[in-house]
Amino acid sequence: MLGFLGLSSLDELFAVVPEAVKLQHDLELAGGVGEPDVLVHMEAYGERNRARSDRLVCFAGGGAYDHEIPSVTRALAGRSEFVTSYTPYQPEVAQGVLQAVFEFQTMVARIAGLPVSNASLYDGGSAAVEAVNLGVAATGRQTVWVSEGIHPHWRQMLSTFAVGTGHRIVTVPLVDGVTAWPEGPRGDDEAPGVVLVGYPNYLGCLEDLSAVRALCDRTGALMVVGADPLAAGLLRSAGDWGADVMVGEGQAFGTSLGFGGPYLGLFACSSAYVRRLPGRLVGETVDVEDRVAYVTTLRAREQDIRREKATSNVCTNQTLMAVTAAVQLGWLGTSGLVEVATRCARATRYARDAVLTVDGVTPWADAPVLREFAVRLPRPADQVIERMADAGFLAGISLEGAVDGGEDGLLVAVTERRTAEQIDAYAAALAKAVA
Amino acid sequence: MTEETASTSTATGAPGGRAVSTPLLGGESEPTLFELSHPGRQAWSFRTTGIPEVSVEDLVPAIHRRTAPVDVAEVSERDLVAHFTRLSHRQFSVDLGAYPLGSCTMKYNPKVCDTVAGLPGLAGVHPAAPASMTQGWLALLVELEETLCEVTGMAAATLQPAAGAAGELTGLLLMRAWHEAQGRVRHKVIIPDSAHGTNPASVTLGGYEVVTVPSDSRGCVDMAALRAELDDDVAGIMLTNPNTLGLFEEDIAEIAAAVHEVGGLLYYDGANLNAILGVVRPGDMGFDIVHMNLHKTFATPHGGGGPGAGPVAVSERLVPFLPGPRPVRTGGDAPGAEFAWATPERSIGRVHTWHGNALVLARALAYILVNGGDGLKRIAQVAVLNANWIRRRLHDAYDVPFDRPCMHEVVLSARSLKAAHGVRALDIAKRLLEEGFHSPTVYFPLIVDEALMIEPTETESPQTLEALAVALETIAAEAGELGSEAMAAHPLVTPVRRVDEARAARTLIPTFDARN
Numbered sequence: 002m003l004g005f006l007g008l009s010s011l012d013e014l015f016a017v018v019p020e021a022v023k024l025q026h027d028l029e030l031a032g033g034v035g036e037p038d039v040l041v042h043m044e045a046y047g048e049r050n051r052a053r054s055d056r057l058v059c060f061a062g063g064g065a066y067d068h069e070i071p072s073v074t075r076a077l078a079g080r081s082e083f084v085t086s087y088t089p090y091q092p093e094v095a096q097g098v099l100q101a102v103f104e105f106q107t108m109v110a111r112i113a114g115l116p117v118s119n120a121s122l123y124d125g126g127s128a129a130v131e132a133v134n135l136g137v138a139a140t141g142r143q144t145v146w147v148s149e150g151i152h153p154h155w156r157q158m159l160s161t162f163a164v165g166t167g168h169r170i171v172t173v174p175l176v177d178g179v180t181a182w183p184e185g186p187r188g189d190d191e192a193p194g195v196v197l198v199g200y201p202n203y204l205g206c207l208e209d210l211s212a213v214r215a216l217c218d219r220t221g222a223l224m225v226v227g228a229d230p231l232a233a234g235l236l237r238s239a240g241d242w243g244a245d246v247m248v249g250e251g252q253a254f255g256t257s258l259g260f261g262g263p264y265l266g267l268f269a270c271s272s273a274y275v276r277r278l279p280g281r282l283v284g285e286t287v288d289v290e291d292r293v294a295y296v297t298t299l300r301a302r303e304q305d306i307r308r309e310k311a312t313s314n315v316c317t318n319q320t321l322m323a324v325t326a327a328v329q330l331g332w333l334g335t336s337g338l339v340e341v342a343t344r345c346a347r348a349t350r351y352a353r354d355a356v357l358t359v360d361g362v363t364p365w366a367d368a369p370v371l372r373e374f375a376v377r378l379p380r381p382a383d384q385v386i387e388r389m390a391d392a393g394f395l396a397g398i399s400l401e402g403a404v405d406g407g408e409d410g411l412l413v414a415v416t417e418r419r420t421a422e423q424i425d426a427y428a429a430a431l432a433k434a435v436a
Numbered sequence: 437m438t439e440e441t442a443s444t445s446t447a448t449g450a451p452g453g454r455a456v457s458t459p460l461l462g463g464e465s466e467p468t469l470f471e472l473s474h475p476g477r478q479a480w481s482f483r484t485t486g487i488p489e490v491s492v493e494d495l496v497p498a499i500h501r502r503t504a505p506v507d508v509a510e511v512s513e514r515d516l517v518a519h520f521t522r523l524s525h526r527q528f529s530v531d532l533g534a535y536p537l538g539s540c541t542m543k544y545n546p547k548v549c550d551t552v553a554g555l556p557g558l559a560g561v562h563p564a565a566p567a568s569m570t571q572g573w574l575a576l577l578v579e580l581e582e583t584l585c586e587v588t589g590m591a592a593a594t595l596q597p598a599a600g601a602a603g604e605l606t607g608l609l610l611m612r613a614w615h616e617a618q619g620r621v622r623h624k625v626i627i628p629d630s631a632h633g634t635n636p637a638s639v640t641l642g643g644y645e646v647v648t649v650p651s652d653s654r655g656c657v658d659m660a661a662l663r664a665e666l667d668d669d670v671a672g673i674m675l676t677n678p679n680t681l682g683l684f685e686e687d688i689a690e691i692a693a694a695v696h697e698v699g700g701l702l703y704y705d706g707a708n709l710n711a712i713l714g715v716v717r718p719g720d721m722g723f724d725i726v727h728m729n730l731h732k733t734f735a736t737p738h739g740g741g742g743p744g745a746g747p748v749a750v751s752e753r754l755v756p757f758l759p760g761p762r763p764v765r766t767g768g769d770a771p772g773a774e775f776a777w778a779t780p781e782r783s784i785g786r787v788h789t790w791h792g793n794a795l796v797l798a799r800a801l802a803y804i805l806v807n808g809g810d811g812l813k814r815i816a817q818v819a820v821l822n823a824n825w826i827r828r829r830l831h832d833a834y835d836v837p838f839d840r841p842c843m844h845e846v847v848l849s850a851r852s853l854k855a856a857h858g859v860r861a862l863d864i865a866k867r868l869l870e871e872g873f874h875s876p877t878v879y880f881p882l883i884v885d886e887a888l889m890i891e892p893t894e895t896e897s898p899q900t901l902e903a904l905a906v907a908l909e910t911i912a913a914e915a916g917e918l919g920s921e922a923m924a925a926h927p928l929v930t931p932v933r934r935v936d937e938a939r940a941a942r943t944l945i946p947t948f949d950a951r952n
Binding site: 002003005006011014015016017018019021022023024027028029030031032033034035036038039040042043044045046047048049050051052053054055057059061063064065067069071073076077079080081082083084085086087088089090091092093094095096097098100101102103104106107108110111112116117118120121123124125126127134152154155157158160161162164165166167207209211233234235236237238241250257258259260261262263264275281282283284285286287288289290292293294295296298299300301303304305306307308309310311313314315316317318319320321322324327328330331332333334335336337338339340341343344346347348350351369371383386387390395398417418419420421422424 | 465466468469470477478479480481482483484485486487488489490492495496497499500501502503505506507508509510511513516517519520521523524525526527528529530531532535537540542545548550551552553555556557558559560561562563564565566568569570571572573575576583586587589598599600601602604605608609612613632633634636637638639640641642643646683684686688689712714715716717720721722729731737738739740741742743744759772784785786787788789790791792793794795796798801802804805806807808809810811812813817818820821822824825828829840841865866869874875877880898925927930931932933934935936937939940941943944945946947948949950951
């Protein structure tokens with residue numbers, strides 16, 4: 002091949018690179034090794050992770066949950082046609098991914114109780130950032146009211162990205178587990194363009210969203226609900242509460258804990274905002290023979306066409322996780338989504354009752370919870386989590402930094418995978434750990 | 437009943453699923469999962485827990501309770517498997533054949549990396565577990581960060597950004613924070629007219645104004661035009677090098693000096709990093725901020741459109757501004773305390789809900805280990821060799837707007853075919869699908885008419901490249917013989933033929949429920 006190009010060495014291919022900037026030595030990296038050695042190297046890292054779910058029984062949540070992932074989901078989502086393709090730029094040979102995403106969009110829209118869902122965003126936090134950008138653009142108001150019950154990392158992301166967009170993020174505090182919304186803006190303050198609330202919120206509490214709807218009606222803000230899509234198996238949908246946009250973390254639908262990624266950002270909205278929708282959207286159409294076909298649509302919204310006028314820069318998203326969620330939701334089906342949410346709720350009730358019998362452990366709040374709850378401990382949560390690991394549990398997440406006075410708070414999530422035996426043992430270990 | 441009607445009747449979306457597979461025979465649509473649904477079917481099963489049953493009424497207060505279940509679909513496991521397997525048969529992928537989609541680096545994704553991503557010690561770790569219990573993950577991330585810094589010639593990196601565009605915005609926020617720390621406010625970011633669309637979109641979200649500079653007759657940044665734009669209101673410049681024409685910006689040292697002279701920073705869009713691994717490093721070219729697309733250069737699978745990973749590496753002076761928390765060595769060697777999370781002093785904050793697309797990061801590290809330092813350089817060499825071979829091989833059949841040595845990709849044009857026969861780049865792209873190849877990127881970069889951007893990657897064999905070249909030559913010849921109308925009819929044998937995109941946008945059907 003070199004001869005065909007009239008060259009005698011591979012180095013000559015880089016003759017256009019000025020010598021002054023060219024690397025004058027080899028990369029200081031080890032030489033390549035075969036698969037067995039790589040696996041030994043990577044497995045050794047895995048061995049150093051004490052908090053793996055096959056070693057410590059997982060009671061941690063906070064948007065990342067230890068749910069059942071059946072063989073069927075692993076098998077189908079692992080098919081290399083889904084894994085090794087890219088953005089469906091040529092729909093004639095991408096109907097598989099396109100249709101799977103169309104089905105995903107349908108499922109998310111039904112869960113949200115809203116008519117439109119996009120094809121996914123990076124994660125729950127990035128979906129919240131995009132929803133805020135959409136709301137600000139739609140209302141022309143840069144003030145954003147965010148409940149303290151929104152995941153603390155989402156709130157940190159909103160602050161990070163607000164530096165570029167100039168949004169004013171106002172945190173509205175929780176009181177006894179639920180957001181204490183003001184009547185409206187104070188004095189000359191700008192009314193919010195967006196109001197963002199969690200359902201359930203970060204502490205697992207269920208808030209009365211009719212108060213949020215009323216607030217949005219009074220102020221003209223967009224109502225954005227950060228919903229747990231699995232809890233939606235039992236709870237009223239965001240759309241039913243009157244939300245304009247639902248965002249959420251979709252990891253619960255078939256994606257492994259994976260140390261936090263890749264996860265799945267969910268984004269659904271009312272029809273009024275479809276032309277401001279961030280990310281990709283799949284629509285149904287027909288081909289020249291009038292057969293049903295799917296294609297990415299409303300492309301004129303996107304960055305590669307609108308360039309600096311685009312309101313979102315998203316290109317690569319989390320399609321494989323969306324396909325995974327479609328498979329997992331297909332596996333759950335109508336009855337299974339109710340069943341898994343119910344099982345989580347029952348296990349949570351059972352665990353909360355057991356944990357609250359431990360001396361010195363008190364409820365963080367009295368508001369109703371569904372699949373996650375917070376308690377106050379008689380000693381720092383960090384210390385308790387370390388002690389619980391010795392007993393074989395990942396006890397939960399410390400609330401330090403998440404809410405005011407959170408050092409003594411522990412957030413506990415209980416999925417359908419937890420047994421009564423595990424929960425009993427957890428409560429017994431907790432009694433020792435807090436003593 | 438004749439055989440034909442029997443086959444037709446089983447094929448018409450019977451509710452409840454049907455275990456027949458005609459996609460392999462071509463042509464037939466797959467019903468949606470909702471159409472395959474049949475009341476009462478289920479696939480799920482859960483473990484026996486011994487937890488007492490409590491009614492939903494007792495678990496959920498009435499005002500929060502859903503009145504009807506979410507209608508998902510009701511299918512058996514067998515039907516579910518058949519459905520998604522049939523869908524997979526309607527999908528082209530790297531594992532099926534060459535995918536020369538320019539700018540996307542659709543190289544082969546080694547299977548060992550899939551195994552790594554599934555290791556229970558990595559995949560089963562909760563992201564909020566304390567550092568003391570996740571030392572393996574922190575060590576892995578630190579090793580990857582150090583490796584990526586060596587490859588790019590930078591001082592430190594954040595692994596949080598989930599994709600290239602997320603990396604761009606992170607980089608622009610770093611740029612902003614750095615200028616603010618110097619006590620100044622700047623408003624403009626320069627990008628060449630050949631840049632990816634994500635660049636200008638990210639610039640806007642970063643709170644900057646886009647200034648576009650044209651390319652010169654060589655396909656590189658027009659130095660005179662650049663100098664004319666440089667002043668003390670310029671925060672920086674975003675460059676892809678090699679650029680989206682597949683050409684190396686030979687004036688890079690001069691560009692860097694000029695931008696630095698006015699106090700601006702250089703941002704490297706790493707979309708094309710595959711071309712220069714081990715040959716030349718962004719840091720040595722003078723870049724201050726570098727994003728990488730691990731799903732391109734480091735072979736993590738593209739997943740039908742994601743997930744990706746877009747780490748951002750920076751030079752020494754920008755390290756204090758990196759997103760946090762970030763994994764660091766503590767200097768100690770007590771078990772469970774060698775690595776910790778630390779937030780840099782003047783951090784721009786968090787850009788991902790957790791720690792980035794961690795399992796994608798693990799795959800990338802495994803890929804680097806397989807190849808080693810010498811292997812990475814070989815990747816760049818072969819990628820560039822393959823692209824130049826394609827350029828040389830096809831320069832009679834197609835226009836080559838910038839016919840000089842390219843890097844990892846080459847931009848051809850169907851300009852002459854369009855002028856002579858009315859056959860467009862799109863027609864070529866669609867016709868190529870019938871030859872078993874994915875299409876090149878078309879109509880990008882925007883500055884080339886009828887662009888066909890081909891990135892063969894290093895993983896395709898000379899035989900595959902020859903077959904691709906023959907296919908493209910044949911198509912060019914056909915274009916002349918058959919003319920535009922015949923060419924516009926292709927593809928004929930793909931799962932669907934050309935789709936009505938205008939109708940999709942006009943009559944929006946984003947869900948099954950919007951069908952009627």
